[in-house]
Amino acid sequence: MARMLLIVLVVFGMSCARFEKSSQTTAPSFEQIHKIDVHAHIFEYSPQLSAMLRSNNASIVNVCNRGRDGSLEQMHEIARDMFQREPDLYPFASSFDLTHIEDLNYKNQVIAWLDHVYRDGAVMTKIWKEVGMEVRRQDGTFVLPDDPIFDPIYEFLAARGKPLMAHIADPIDGWLPLDPKSPHYGYFSNHPEFHFYNKPAYPSHAALMAARDHILDKHPRLVVIGAHLGSLERDLDALGKRLDKYPNFYVDCAARTRDLTLQPRDKVRKFFIKYQDRILYGVDMTWKPFRQSRQPTDQQRSNFVANLEKRYRADYAFYAGLGKIQYDGREIEALALPPKILEKFYNQNARRIILQQRPH
Numbered sequence: 001m002a003r004m005l006l007i008v009l010v011v012f013g014m015s016c017a018r019f020e021k022s023s024q025t026t027a028p029s030f031e032q033i034h035k036i037d038v039h040a041h042i043f044e045y046s047p048q049l050s051a052m053l054r055s056n057n058a059s060i061v062n063v064c065n066r067g068r069d070g071s072l073e074q075m076h077e078i079a080r081d082m083f084q085r086e087p088d089l090y091p092f093a094s095s096f097d098l099t100h101i102e103d104l105n106y107k108n109q110v111i112a113w114l115d116h117v118y119r120d121g122a123v124m125t126k127i128w129k130e131v132g133m134e135v136r137r138q139d140g141t142f143v144l145p146d147d148p149i150f151d152p153i154y155e156f157l158a159a160r161g162k163p164l165m166a167h168i169a170d171p172i173d174g175w176l177p178l179d180p181k182s183p184h185y186g187y188f189s190n191h192p193e194f195h196f197y198n199k200p201a202y203p204s205h206a207a208l209m210a211a212r213d214h215i216l217d218k219h220p221r222l223v224v225i226g227a228h229l230g231s232l233e234r235d236l237d238a239l240g241k242r243l244d245k246y247p248n249f250y251v252d253c254a255a256r257t258r259d260l261t262l263q264p265r266d267k268v269r270k271f272f273i274k275y276q277d278r279i280l281y282g283v284d285m286t287w288k289p290f291r292q293s294r295q296p297t298d299q300q301r302s303n304f305v306a307n308l309e310k311r312y313r314a315d316y317a318f319y320a321g322l323g324k325i326q327y328d329g330r331e332i333e334a335l336a337l338p339p340k341i342l343e344k345f346y347n348q349n350a351r352r353i354i355l356q357q358r359p360h
Helices: 004-025 047-055 073-083 107-117 150-162 185-190 205-218 236-245 257-261 265-276 298-320 340-351
Strands: 034-043 058-063 090-093 124-127 163-168 225-226 249-252 322-325 330-333
Touching: 034 298, 034 340, 047 058, 058 073, 073 090, 107 150, 107 330, 124 340, 150 205, 163 205, 205 236, 205 322, 225 265, 236 249, 236 265, 265 340, 298 340
Parallel strands: 034 058, 058 090, 090 124, 124 163, 163 225, 225 249
Antiparallel strands: 322 330
16 A cells, blocks of 8 residues: 555656646747836837737837937937827836036936926836946046935935836946957947946946945835846846845846856756846837938838847747747757746736736
């Protein structure tokens, strides 16, 4: 009898293991899962874009960024218009001015602006890497993201329950010699102003990471979303330590999925499983025709929409697929994330943290 019971338990255990493996790897189809791209910069209303998003069960959070190039109000107006046209597709985030940081009334000006954009429907606020890497005081010193000038603004965000999307620094590659094998070689080759190798006058990557940590230390009520895997895409261990330490810290994977495909598959998968409530999906595609002297052609618009859909599908194959896949011309092994984690990553975390909605 005891032997029979043992056999039954072993068989039952094997069956459960097979069921668990099956349930862990059977992902929804691409169209079935709602995809919220929390990090987009698309500033032109396009029926073609809307149709693509709806057919693929996707939506975006349209993020205004750069606070010192004179385009902030224009971006806000375009993002607000897109939101008013189709609020389920185009929730938006604003930013704030960085050109008058030494004005005596600066904090009140920014708070009044943010109050205005929140009344218009903005769901969060973005601070871009220009803080820490470009913005300086009149005496030439850099303004870092944890500068006391921003403390009243961060406290205002926390009091209003609005997250801060913080693009602090860049990949560590920006402080290393140019490497053609780096996924960011093209960017730093084309943007030498952000390549700080052998430029000791600029803040280091470590200093910028410490500044963001200091924000989290000073403002524990403030929800901070570290854009681009918190600029720690090459060091998931360091990122994990921060997620462990700061319960108000989250990250998106915008423009960093390729970095993840270059790392050990099992390590990346374990990271997503452990921090399944802390990671959000994003792509960081940009479309800003208002900056161009010539309006884009219909073909250019079509190409942008097609490329965005292609990126969504390629990313989903990596995160949800099983076995070997092609990604950016390389053969890699997909993560095969469990369905419940895919739902959190692709929509539930964004609803809870940014849109402040109950998960469906």
